Amino acid sequence: MKRLVPGLIMTALWVVLLLFGSASLFWLVIVIIAIYGLLEFFRMTTVPPAPGLLALKIAISIPPVAAAIIARPEALLGALFLSLFFLVLLVLGSYARIASGLHLLGTGCLGVLYISFSLAHLVLIRSLPQGAGWLLVLTAITAGGDTGAYYIGSTLGRHKLCPRISPKKTVEGAIGGISAGMLCAVATGWYFLRGTSPYLIGLVALLLSLVSIAGDLTESIIKRSMGVKDSGRLLYGHGGVLDRID
Numbered sequence: 001m002k003r004l005v006p007g008l009i010m011t012a013l014w015v016v017l018l019l020f021g022s023a024s025l026f027w028l029v030i031v032i033i034a035i036y037g038l039l040e041f042f043r044m045t046t047v048p049p050a051p052g053l054l055a056l057k058i059a060i061s062i063p064p065v066a067a068a069i070i071a072r073p074e075a076l077l078g079a080l081f082l083s084l085f086f087l088v089l090l091v092l093g094s095y096a097r098i099a100s101g102l103h104l105l106g107t108g109c110l111g112v113l114y115i116s117f118s119l120a121h122l123v124l125i126r127s128l129p130q131g132a133g134w135l136l137v138l139t140a141i142t143a144g145g146d147t148g149a150y151y152i153g154s155t156l157g158r159h160k161l162c163p164r165i166s167p168k169k170t171v172e173g174a175i176g177g178i179s180a181g182m183l184c185a186v187a188t189g190w191y192f193l194r195g196t197s198p199y200l201i202g203l204v205a206l207l208l209s210l211v212s213i214a215g216d217l218t219e220s221i222i223k224r225s226m227g228v229k230d231s232g233r234l235l236y237g238h239g240g241v242l243d244r245i246d
Helices: 004-020 023-045 051-061 063-070 073-097 101-126 131-156 171-192 198-226 241-245
Strands: 160-162 166-170
Touching (some): 023 198, 023 241, 101 131, 131 166, 131 198, 160 171
């Protein structure tokens, strides 16, 4: 229950934002999510902790999602180049004072691509015709898939999916999550994307359900490598921001 109720509240707020929020408000919310996600990520991966370096890495990583307000892919790519370029300058400038330049460069690049660059695409999708509808389908895939995987896996799960990365995930849970995600996506698409083939939505849901599992396992690798259980404690019952957007 402590997982279900907060999850329903977060989903409801997200749906209200998509249906009634302006494009600029949506962009602002995504920027805030990106900043907090980057904070959690760099807090985990910056060893030893260095507040000044942490803030600088966040500032360097944020341009791609900030540039998404222009809603042009070329602006996003230009901002990505700037982030990576300034990251290289940061490594060059601090190389003598850090334990591993490769670690700083690697975690910095992953933060830019995995969080800022990826989240920026939500803003780009939102700007498209029927963009809000497609993001609602995406929400249905992830929320339905996560819920289905959790309850099917906890009740029927017998075979481990990736025991060395995430011991609690099971093959049965993954199948349940994919099935639930597809059903929720088709139902959501039927209501919000009239005229779009349900077979197309089902295919998209299948592919994105697999991607969502990979994203979840990617964050599990990061957390296991850094010896932490959750990326943060902001979301009651759900860990941190990264634990929701992975």
